[in-house]
Amino acid sequence: MSAVDPLLSRRPWHDLPPALAPLLRARLPELTTEMVQAIRREVRGYRQPIGSAVAHDLAEAVRLAATQFTELVEEPDAPQQHYVPRFKRLGRLEYLSGRGMDGLQAAYRIGARVACRRYMDVAREAAFSGEIAVPLSEAVLTHIHAMAEGSVAGFEEARAGAADEVLRTRRLLAARLLARNRDPLAEPLPDLARRAAWPLPERVRCAVLPASTDLTAVHEDVLRVSRGGEVHLVAPDDSLLTVLEGTEVAMGPSVLLNEAWVSLHCARLGRRLGRLRAEDHLAELHLLHGSPIGTLLTDQVLEPLRTLPPGKAERLTDTLDALLTSGGRTAPEVAAALGIHPQTARNRLRQLAALYGDKLDDPAFRFDVQLALRSRSVRRSLLP
CATH class of the missing domain: 3.30.70 (Alpha-Beta Plaits)
Structure with a gap:
């Protein structure tokens, strides 16, 4: 059974005279206009220009509520199942529009307040007994509660469906990111990330x-x-x-x-x-296990040189290589290996000491650097 049926099964409309229905129906245009105006005045989220999607949705919701209420007064036992998807749609639209349920719930409360007052005006003008006030108020509140319950159900269904879709898209995005070979015909990564609500x-x-x-x-x-x-x-x-x-x-x-x-x-x-x-x-x-990790290792050990101009970084890289492969690790040996003046070698060694500090004396680090530079040299030799 739908979320709306149990509430409407209370049938407070049995206590209302069916003759009230045609009187309400004749006044629906002015009644719905007044309800819409009150809601727009009191709920900030619905103060959109007439003709906008929000204004249209609001007018449709009010018209729907007033029409169904009139039908219930006229035929309390008539089936109402066809209204259920419409109530749910209102909640779904709230979710898809990026709004929460607070605004719609407030609109329902305001609509109920205006409806109670204006329906009573119609009843008094038609000389119905004042005793109609209690069942009429109960009927309005029961009806609005039913609409709200249906809209909440639609909102939650939309949110759950969207959450499921986001999770599915995020799994797809993870698989795409982790794939070594990319499919050139696949959805562009930025578009997939946007659908997954995951900023790249x-x-x-x-x-x-x-x-x-x-x-x-x-x-x-x-x-x-x-x-x-x-x-x-x-x-x-x-x-x-x-x-x-x-x-x-x-x-x-x-x-x-x-x-x-x-x-x-x-x-x-x-x-x-x-x-x-x-x-x-x-x-x-x-x-x-090979070359991709060698690239990472090279990036890691040469990280201190990354901020230097390319030419200077390249010269210091060569000096670092000569330093670690020389027997005595002295400036003259480095100078001889590079074919530069010993004083130039000393200047470069001082710069390396400032960038790397005590790491240059760490055997494990020296091994990492030598391995990285050898890998770098091999990769470069394979380039066309």
């Missing part, structure tokens, strides 16, 4: 968890997709994944949006190797 960030971080992990605490802005016993996450902000600390989550490094698949690749490799924070083990993962 510049960088993302991916994570992998067992399918059995409880994700109720994970922020709704973290995309997720289930694949082969795993859940893959795409987070636009590192802070959104902090709730997973202490679980079996394997984190990939932060990457540019179009390289999300690389972050996922790292996270999955790290999980298999027991390295739950992949960015701390890029060199190890690269040695085992």
Whole structure:
């Protein structure tokens, strides 16, 4: 049974004289106009220009309410099922228009107030007994309550349907972002993101968890997709994944949006190797699994040089390479390797020391740099 039927089954209209119905029907145009004016005056959200979609929806809702009420007075036992979808439509329109139910509920209350007063005026003018006031008021309130219940049901159905569609679209968006090879005929990524209500960030971080992990605490802005016993996450902000600390989550490094698949690749490799924070083990993962991670490692170790002019950054990169491959790590050795004056080498070494600090004395870091620079050299040698 619909949400409206139980309320209308009270049938307070049995206590009203059917002869009142044609009198109300004759006055409907002026009655509905007065109700619309009162609602527009008291509810800010409905103060839209006459002829606008909002004004049209309001006038239609008031006309619908007054027409059905008149029919109920005339035939209290007549079926009302055909009105149910119309009530629901009013709530659905509120949701699709980006409004909440507060405005419509207020409009119903104002409409009921005006209706009670004006219906009583019609009854008095027709010389009906004053005893009609109680059943007439009860009938108006019961009717408005039924309309409100139906509209709430339509609003909630629209919201649930939209939420389901957003979730489905977000799963599709996650799958698209994590795909290494993009379909050139697929929906443009910005359009898909807009439908998913997910603003495209510049960088993302991916994570992998067992399918059995409880994700109720994970922020709704973290995309997720289930694949082969795993859940893959795409987070636009590192802070959104902090709730997973202490679980079996394997984190990939932060990457540019179009390289999300690389972050996922790292996270999955790290999980298999027991390295739950992949960015701390890029060199190890690269040695085992190849070039995409080598690119990340190079970006990581050369990060301090990123803000420098390209020419200067390239010269310091070459100097860093010469420094780490020289036996004694002295300025003359670096100068000889690069074919530059020793004083120039000393100046560059001082700049590197300022940029990297004590890291240059860390064997693990020196290894990472050498590995990254070798990978960089190989990748460059393969370019046409």
